[in-house]
Amino acid sequence: QSVLTQPPSVSGAPGQTVTISCTGHDSNLGAGFAAHWYQQLPGTAPRLLIYGNRNRPSGVPDRFIGSKSGASASLTIIGLQAGDEGDYYCQAFDNSLTGSRIFGGGTKLTV
Amino acid sequence: QVQLRESGPGLVRPSETLSLKCTVSGGAMSSDYWAWLRQPPGKAPEWIGFIYYNGITNFNPSLGSRVAMSVDTSKNHFSLQLTSVTAADTALYFCARSTTGTYFDPWGPGTPVTVSS
Numbered sequence: 001q002s003v004l005t006q007p008p009s010v011s012g013a014p015g016q017t018v019t020i021s022c023t024g025h026d027s028n029l030g031a032g033f034a035a036h037w038y039q040q041l042p043g044t045a046p047r048l049l050i051y052g053n054r055n056r057p058s059g060v061p062d063r064f065i066g067s068k069s070g071a072s073a074s075l076t077i078i079g080l081q082a083g084d085e086g087d088y089y090c091q092a093f094d095n096s097l098t099g100s101r102i103f104g105g106g107t108k109l110t111v
Numbered sequence: 112q113v114q115l116r117e118s119g120p121g122l123v124r125p126s127e128t129l130s131l132k133c134t135v136s137g138g139a140m141s142s143d144y145w146a147w148l149r150q151p152p153g154k155a156p157e158w159i160g161f162i163y164y165n166g167i168t169n170f171n172p173s174l175g176s177r178v179a180m181s182v183d184t185s186k187n188h189f190s191l192q193l194t195s196v197t198a199a200d201t202a203l204y205f206c207a208r209s210t211t212g213t214y215f216d217p218w219g220p221g222t223p224v225t226v227s228s
Contacts (some may be wrong), residue, residue: 036214038156045205046156048216057216089155093213100171101158101213 003028004090004104011110012080020107022073022090028102030071033093037066037075040106041086049088050075077109085111113138115206115219123200123226129193133206133219140164140184144209147180147191149202150221156205161212162189169212196226 005023012018022037024030034053038046048057050066053073065076073090090104119131133145147159160170162180170178174193182189193200203223207215 034213038215045218045221046215047218048214051214051216091156091214100173103155103157106155 003094003102004092006090006104006107009108009110014080014082014111016080017076017078018080018109020075020088022104024071024092026071027096028092028094029068029073031095035066035068035073036091038089038091039086040089046089080111082111085109113208113217115208115217117204117206117219117222119222121223121225123196123224124228125197125226126195129196129200129224131191131204131222133189135187140182140187144212145182145189146207146209146215148205148207148215150205151202159191161209198226200224201226
């Protein structure tokens with residue numbers, strides 16, 4: 001069981017907006033450590049979408065918005081496209097396990 | 112831009128050592144962290160560990176003393192060794208760069224490893 005909890009699945013129609021939550025604990029997000037988000041399309045490697053809670057690497061569209069409040073983080077996708085369908089993972093540092101970088105269990109987005 | 116590619120045997124026998132190499136292209140390996148991660152079928156990725164460009168390592172404590180890593184910046188590659196493998200080590204193995212030691216970007220395409228006799 002992951003210490004970062006994500007809903008197993010979310011869905012939305014093309015053009016709609018969806019939000020994926022990531023709930024952590026006092027040893028990770030609640031301790032102030034940043035949330036990072038990855039997109040994994042079918043048959044591909046994970047791709048960094050958001051780092052440091054809300055920053056987008058170059059090349060990531062501004063339809064992807066990250067936020068964090070307390071021990072929870074969220075990824076909002078505006079204007080859903082068919083090509084967004086895949087798995088989304090949050091990730092953070094956890095100081096209860098001597099420097100572990102931990103991932104959420106993942107959320108499957110269906111468009 | 113930096114690109115990474117994993118290589119190594121796709122099949123390892125139980126109790127033996129898994130050895131993988133990651134070749135880095137498009138940039139030098141200095142001043143960054145170089146990571147190994149894995150993803151069992153149908154599950155989330157798991158961080159295995161880092162090696163810094165100067166050879167300092169940091170491993171996931173859940174893997175205990177089974178993990179070793181090495182780096183050769185002159186040849187632009189780094190390596191993973193995982194000893195005493197079991198079926199639970201069957202996964203898609205990825206290498207990745209981390210500029211800060213906190214998040215991973217970019218990732219290699221991954222290489223599948225099956226542990227079976």
